[in-house]
Amino acid sequence: MILLGYTVLLLLWTCTAQKDCETPPPRRTKETLTGTWDKASYPHGTSATYNCRPGYIKLGRVIFECNNGVWKHIFPYVECKNKPCGHPGDIQFGSFEITTGTEFVFGSRVEYRCDEGYRMLSQRNFRECQADGWNNEVPHCEVSKCLPVKAPENGKILATGVYEADQDFSFGQVVQFQCDKDYKLSGPKEIHCSADGNWNADVPTCIVITCMTPTIKNGNLVAPKRVYRENERLQFTCNAGFTFSERPDADCTENGWNPMPFCKASLEPG
Structure with a gap:
């Protein structure tokens, strides 16, 4: 009976013995192990403490324990979290958005863009939250x-205030043009500085105001010329049965002949 009792006790001890851990504590992405872990096995109850890697912080101690051959994270469950960097900084005449991550913490990235009509002076348009804070400086935007x-030759620029021939113009500014006497604009009357830093159109030219000799149906010109200059006048006559619309002459103007010379059927009996 005594021998049988010892046998039962040995079996009970064998069944309740705790296993050792046959591998070191697990490697983790945000934490690093403290101490040396180069043994073949580790007894049940062995504790392993972790420190946070650069860029991460923790509230409490990160500890794993060998529990019957398995490394387990002990209560309370603590892990390292991404270190916050704070607000990356607003940009004047622009804005930013988070392109990596959802918060201003280690590993996140924000990208800046300038408002319409502004261009970025900085070489880098982004900031990244690193272990020691935000890298790069807040970018700067300057008006285009x-x-x-x-x-134009034989013309001038209409500008408010003092105009200098070599001055730059900012986005949105408008320049108007006017031609000298006896000349008219060929091209836009005004141009504006676009968001991309280019003028929306070319500078117009000033051309001499001329009127081409008209062809008068049912009438004839008196001493016609090939080209008329501004304010020159032509005269014409109408054939029998026709009469002039307003008067028997017309003046060359910037907008053409005034009035337009033509003959209309006469209402009077011939």
């Missing part, structure tokens, strides 16, 4: 500039 413009 258009190159100076010259007044």
Whole structure:
């Protein structure tokens, strides 16, 4: 009976013995092990403490324990979390958005863009939250500039205030043109500085105001010329049965002949 009792006790001890851990504590992405772990096995109850890797922080101690051959995270469950960097900084005349992550923490990235009509002066348009804080400086945006413009030959630039021939123009500014006497604009009356720093159109030219000799149906010109200059007048007559619309002459103007010379059927009996 005594021998049988010892046998039962041995079996009970064998069944309740705890296993050792045959591998070191697990490797983790955000934490690193403290101490040396180069043994072949580790007894049940062995504790392993972790520290946070750069860029991460923790509230409490990160501990794993060998529990019957398995490493388990002990209560309370603590892990390292991404270190916050705070607000990355607003940009004047622009904005930013988070392109990596959802919060201002280690590993996140924000990208800046300038408002319409502004261009970025900084070489880098982004900031990344690193272990020691945000990298790079907050970018800077500057209003887009258009190159100076010259007044057209035989014309001038209409500008408010003092105009300098070599001055730059900012996004949205408008330049108007006017031609000298006896000349008219060929092209737009005004141009504006676009968001991309280019003028929306070319500078117009000033051309001499001329009127081509008209063909008068049912009438004839008196001493016609091939080309008429501004304010020159032509005269014409109408054939029998026709009469002039307003008067028997017309003046060359910037907008053409005034009035338009033509003959209409006469209402009077011939």
